[in-house]
Amino acid sequence: MKNIITLLIIAFAFSSTAQESIPEYTTIDKLYKVSPGMTEDEITSILGIPPYDVYHDVANNCKVLVWHYRHKHHAIPSQQQNTKASLGGGKTTYINAEKVYMTFSENDKKLINYFTDQGKKRSISLINAGRELQEVCNNQGNINIKGNTNDKTIIRSLNHHRYGAFFKLGLDQNPDGGSDILIGGQYRYIFKPYTNQKSLSAEAKLLFNLIGKETDPREYLNDNGDSVSVDLWADHLIISIPMYVSYNYKSWSIGAGFHLNIGNEGVSEDVDVSQQGEKAGYDYGFAVPVLKLAYNLYDKVNIEYNYDLSGNSQGSLGVGYYWNF
Template sequence: MIKKIALFSVTVLLLASCAKRIAPPYTTVEKLVKVAPGMTASDVSGTLGIPPYEIYHMAGDGSTVLLYNYKLKNRKNTGCGVLEKWGIADPFYSKEENLAVGSSYYEKEQKVYVLFNNGKVSSLVTDAGREDSEDLLVQNNTIQFIAKTGRHSFNYYNYEKLELGQSIIKLDHKGNFAKKSGGFFGGSKTKKGCNVFGG
């Protein structure tokens, strides 16, 4: 009897702990493509259907970056995909009319950074290409990626050498702004080279 009560208690506890999932609000790529330069923050939130998840204000030029979360749309099919596992094209899913068959579902949380200058959208930066990028350069009211490759074109070895109005923002492996000792977050004492793409 004690074992049954213990088993029942553990089952109830597990079910209760799985009853709620905490997650931020998400938008979709279909809505993201509707965001256009010149929109206000309320226009963007209305278009995306969600409020911003985080807000970053750049004291140097007064620009603002709003962070929104979105997920990628996929589809679930009724087929088991055995033929495809063996490297054989499934004739049903190889037909053009069946390319969009299946129920929609969303996965892979992503982030998009919307840059506002004077209260209007000036540009967007998504998580895409984040693995090929190490830093963001805020220059002339635009956000640009600073890539790990091609650093020979131009190098800053100290953040103090950045011109007025430029800031370097480091992204961590999740795409969040990472605090560091240079540029956007204060003076730098460490040397670091980084590639700057045109402005």
């Protein structure tokens, strides 16, 4: 029995001192001090550990040194989460092991460039973002963001595209003496949107008239001389495709363009009878020139007034909402 107890104690001692082999790690705050042009020795001194691995690129006369690094965190009691105490203090921990790859010239042994695992995964999006920021840097004179310049303002100012929904009410009477009610989608492309105070944009909408199909009962004689009752479609707008080019100053927008419209001519659903509509311009396809005055609220809600230059009853007032900004 004594021997068994002794063996258990020895086994426990070995298990308690068992170790796991892991690489040495550096940290983000040390990587932040690294810059191109430094030598291998300088970087090794800054990171505090030697490289973990090395790759030679004979064709390009360079080599890549690899270091492991972790992100610094701090552990706090769960009851302190979302409190001021969670901003600092606690136990320092290092998590999320990743690699950094540094390319050195074989000629002068100096750093050419470096990137991380996350950089490889997000390279395309980072390159695109870098090009956008470079364009901003090259046009500093045109950038004039006023007011509360938070992150959302900056991100919005770099976004060319807007997508959303739009509702429009006709201000002029349609052939039935009422107002057209249209609903659909809208798209807006802003040229150089980072010039937040002044910009140009191209806009288009696809709208469907909710009261576009109206019927009018009529009596007609057929080939046999018998009287038949048919329902004629009233002369109405069915689909409207407004398109503009606009100049934007701050939240205001003024533009010019045209409404490409599709209407119906008054074709009977029951017999082969057609009747030309009384309202000129509502039959089949037609386009009317318009002026647009709009106000963009927080770059998300757009309120628009359209003035019809042709007199074809296309004056309207509408409101829209952009899902992305």
